[in-house]
Amino acid sequence: xxxxxxxxxxxxxxxxxxxxxxxxxxxxxxxxxxxxxxxxxxxxxxxxxxxxxxxxxxxxxxxxxxxxxxxxxxxxxxxxxxxxxxxxxxxxxxxxxxxxxxxxxxxxxxxxxxxxxxxxxxxxxxxxxxxxxxxxxxxxxxxxxxxxxxxxxxxxxxxxxxxxxxxxxxxxxxxxxxxxxxxxxxxxxxxxxxxxxxxxxxxxxxxxxxxxxxxxxxxxxxxxxxxxxxxxxxxxxxxxxxxxxxxxxxxxxxxxxxxxxxxxxxxxxxxxxxxxxxxxxxxxxxxxxxxxxxxxxxxxxxxxxxxxxxxxxxxxxxxxxxxxxxxxxxxxxxxxxxxxxxxxxxxxxxxxxxxxxxxxxxxxxxxxxxxxxxxxxxxxxxxxxxxxxxxxxxxxxxxxxxxxxxxxxxxxxxxxxxxxxxxxxxxxxxxxxxxxxxxxxxxxxxxxxxxxxxxxxxxxxxxxxxxxxxxxxxxxxxxxxxxxxxxxxxxxxxxxxxxxxxxxxxxxxxxxxxxxxxxxxxxxxxxxxxxxxxxxxxxxxxxxxxxxxxxxxxxxxxxxxxxxxxxxxxxxxxxxxxxxxxxxxxxxxxxxxxxxx
Numbered sequence: 168x169x170x171x172x173x174x175x176x177x178x179x180x181x182x183x184x185x186x187x188x189x190x191x192x193x194x195x196x197x198x199x200x201x202x203x204x205x206x207x208x209x210x211x212x213x214x215x216x217x218x219x220x221x222x223x224x225x226x227x228x229x230x231x232x233x234x235x236x237x238x239x240x241x242x243x244x245x246x247x248x249x250x251x252x253x254x255x256x257x258x259x260x261x262x263x264x265x266x267x268x269x270x271x272x273x274x275x276x277x278x279x280x281x282x283x284x285x286x287x288x289x290x291x292x293x294x295x296x297x298x299x300x301x302x303x304x305x306x307x308x309x310x311x312x313x314x315x316x317x318x319x320x321x322x323x324x325x326x327x328x329x330x331x332x333x334x335x336x337x338x339x340x341x342x343x344x345x346x347x348x349x350x351x352x353x354x355x356x357x358x359x360x361x362x363x364x365x366x367x368x369x370x371x372x373x374x375x376x377x378x379x380x381x382x383x384x385x386x387x388x389x390x391x392x393x394x395x396x397x398x399x400x401x402x403x404x405x406x407x408x409x410x411x412x413x414x415x416x417x418x419x420x421x422x423x424x425x426x427x428x429x430x431x432x433x434x435x436x437x438x439x440x441x442x443x444x445x446x447x448x449x450x451x452x453x454x455x456x457x458x459x460x461x462x463x464x465x466x467x468x469x470x471x472x473x474x475x476x477x478x479x480x481x482x483x484x485x486x487x488x489x490x491x492x493x494x495x496x497x498x499x500x501x502x503x504x505x506x507x508x509x510x511x512x513x514x515x516x517x518x519x520x521x522x523x524x525x526x527x528x529x530x531x532x533x534x535x536x537x538x539x540x541x542x543x544x545x546x547x548x549x550x551x552x553x554x555x556x557x558x559x560x561x562x563x564x565x566x567x568x569x570x571x572x573x574x575x576x577x578x579x580x581x582x583x584x585x586x587x588x589x590x591x592x593x594x595x596x597x598x599x600x601x602x603x604x605x606x607x608x609x610x611x612x613x614x615x616x617x618x619x620x621x622x623x624x625x626x627x628x629x630x631x632x633x634x635x636x637x638x639x640x641x642x643x644x645x646x647x648x649x650x651x652x653x654x655x656x657x658x659x660x661x662x663x664x665x666x667x668x669x670x671x672x673x674x675x676x677x678x679x680x681x682x683x684x685x686x687x688x689x690x691x692x693x694x695x696x697x698x699x700x701x702x703x704x705x706x707x708x709x710x711x712x713x714x715x716x717x718x719x720x721x722x723x724x725x726x727x728x729x730x731x732x733x734x735x736x737x738x739x740x741x742x743x744x745x746x747x748x749x750x751x752x753x754x755x756x757x758x759x760x761x762x763x764x
Contacts, residue, residue: 511548573625
């Protein structure tokens with residue numbers, strides 16, 4: 168009971184710090200809130216001292232941020248979230264309406280993600296049901312392409328081709344269920360690919376657990392065994408599923424911008440840019456509440472599925488040694504990426520040739536040219552250095568922080584919920600307000616939120632690993648907490664979390680690209696990939712190569728990450744040497760700890 172009260176108090180402190188930080192945003196940015204509000208209300212009106220003083224008096228800015236924050240908090244128990252500084256309307260109805268649109272989009276996107284995840288795991292489930300698995304996931308690297316597709320690029324292609332050119336589905340606006348299909352596809356396909364890979368990573372071990380072997384020996388149908396194996400693996404992924412749901416709600420800013428959806432992410436972003444403080448605070452508070460409810464529901468569902476086994480220590484480990492994986496695919500993808508970079512580095516990414524605007528691929532320009540006649544191959548190669556190095560550095564930092572904080576679930580649980588409720592775009596705005604805008608802004612913004620899914624994954628795996636039979640037996644033999652952590656828990660948990668970090672590396676690159684796409688990252692003429700996509704998107708119909716080139720490189724990066732992640736496996740335990748050279752051929756008389764292999 169005391170631990171629960173402590174967790175609630177810690178969560179309340181985190182939410183208070185976040186809301187207070189947002190309340191200080193106009194003052195942290197060292198700009199006059201009255202000037203920002205004047206530009207949003209009437210851009211043609213002169214910003215005279217008298218006009219600015221009148222706006223400050225209307226907003227109560229002269230009273231200071233603490234007074235404004237106190238007024239806003241005092242109105243929340245009455246259902247009063249204040250009035251918009253821009254429109255003058257009540258904040259709460261507009262925020263709740265935006266939340267309704269985001270929730271509808273989230274539900275449809277979740278359905279797309281689950282179908283995609285099922286497709287990724289289908290081959291593993293089929294082979295496992297027929298007892299033909301070789302100890303490693305059967306899925307290929309095709310899911311890596313889906314996971315590496317930029318959401319904003321997928322949304323642009325779907326809106327342009329499916330919505331406008333073919334006219335199959337509506338592309339712009341928000342007037343009914345039909346308008347949810349295309350944005351849900353853009354959001355659900357990458358999320359489902361990542362979830363499918365995480366699930367596909369655990370299924371082979373579930374199919375060789377004692378219950379599965381006994382069920383197969385007794386002649387149970389393979390379909391039933393596959394269904395139970397799926398249920399066995401799902402609880403460890405439920406925390407990440409909750410994080411995905413929150414991300415689909417608040418982190419879909421670019422998709423909402425493209426499809427003109429009045430969702431919560433877009434509303435919060437517009438309020439942050441315009442410094443409409445009451446709307447920004449209310450939107451952030453709703454996102455935090457949604458994150459707490461979603462992740463709490465995910466943890467409750469996981470406890471209901473495997474609660475008795477967690478209590479009794481009756482689980483078997485899902486993280487066991489596996490056969491060596493084929494390394495030809497990561498080598499091939501790595502060579503392809505290296506060739507593209509090496510061919511483009513000698514070229515000048517800033518050289519202009521207006522006579523060669525939007526030229527198709529040729530021997531002189533293998534990837535074609537952009538709207539200013541610049542060589543796309545040169546810009547992709549030079550942008551790859553910054554993007555890949557930053558993504559790799561952020562992934563390493565996120566993995567380290569995620570594992571360390573995942574070892575302390577009481578500390579990291581509420582922190583993960585709070586951090587995950589902050590979209591990277593809003594984090595970028597907060598970082599820009601404190602540190603100023605520049606090339607480091609997206610790096611800091613993505614690093615602030617990138618560790619949360621890895622910490623949630625670490626905590627979920629540790630919770631199950633601590634309840635395994637082999638750990639219970641090792642503890643009964645007198646092993647201390649340090650030995651258990653060093654020799655049993657970390658060797659079992661680190662490989663899957665490291666694979667998860669590799670799977671998210673393309674996502675980190677996409678997050679950096681998304682911030683560049685929204686104008687919060689690198690500025691022209693930088694060849695950063697997000698900026699390349701943003702600059703060339705208006706010419707996608709006339710010069711598709713200018714958009715496909717950076718998108719294809721992102722897909723290759725995703726395929727490289729997924730295939731390389733397959734090589735991170737728990738090492739096989741060393742067999743003790745015996746004095747009798749024939750001892751290895753004799754059956755062991757020692758009781759084997761279940762799941763130790």
